[in-house]
Amino acid sequence: MTERRVFAPAKVNLTLHVTGQRADGYHLLDSLVVFADVGDWLDVSLGHGLTVSGPMAAGVPTDGRNLVLKAAALMGVEARIALEKHLPAAAGIGGGSSDAAAVLRALRDLTGGEVPGAGLSLGADVPVCLAGRAAYMRGIGEVVEPVDGLPDLAAVLVNPGVEVPTGAVFKGLARKDNPAMTPLDRSDLIGWLRAQRNDLEGPAREVQPVISDVLEAIEATGSVLARMSGSGATCFGIYEDRAQAEAAAQALGRPGWWVRAATLR
């Protein structure tokens, strides 16, 4: 087999605490990250060329700006990649980073090569996406510590169709030195999550006020928790079970909104 078909799941920051800032301007993070059963698909082989198709392909670069080609360059090879885009871009769910990580995994497999620096040079979210499982993400994203024993979470993902530039949201932070997460309480995960934060939610709402409407709409469907992921604008709701999440996804349909029921793990 000289071709690999790989899945690039949506990344969800269940929590995202910004705890400091480095001299180079990058922020120190303390985040619990999980992955969805919703994502992009890629066919990867050694060769040349990139095609982008699928329902969310519009606006995604098809040249060297695409992170999947940067991932191949990092591995020191040329790759032939067919990317099927299902995730919105610049949406706080790491679409580009997860695509890059999927290519790194496929090329590692095809070439036997190592991934330099776990892909951090491609973006702060790439190392955790390369791990591809529930993990704490710390440092600026380079410290990834797997977390075992979390229950599957029934969820909806909602993106209101507006892009949020990550850098602008970090710039809008009033405080850089916020408290870290408290120790994880597996016996009351939802209660624990409610007591944690996404520090980027405030500045992201300033950039895109529609995020407040999304969170209110999710809360109105009876979610046990509603939060924003990453730097937004995608928000998630957590539900008692998958049937409730599916019903919520139906209820949340609005023109221009991207809504998916998902299992997070």
Ligand SMILES: C[C@@](CO)(OP(=O)(O)O)[C@H](O)COP(=O)(O)OP(=O)(O)OC[C@H]1O[C@@H](n2ccc(N)nc2=O)[C@H](O)[C@@H]1O
């Ligand atoms: C905020 C997070 C949380 O998981 O998710 P997204 O909203 O991107 O999904 C990530 O840290 C984003 O990772 P990623 O999107 O790969 O970021 P990068 O391309 O490396 O950086 C984009 C910009 O965000 C800022 N940035 C990013 C990461 C970090 N730890 N501190 C920062 O200040 C910098 O201004 C940088 O120029």
Ligand SMILES: Nc1ncnc2c1ncn2[C@@H]1O[C@H](COP(=O)(O)OP(=O)(O)O)[C@@H](O)[C@H]1O
């Ligand atoms: N494979 C890709 N998929 C989506 N966007 C990509 C990709 N490669 C590069 N990009 C660019 O990266 C930017 C951020 O996209 P993405 O990684 O999805 O954002 P986020 O980190 O907020 O989830 C987009 O504006 C897009 O132009």
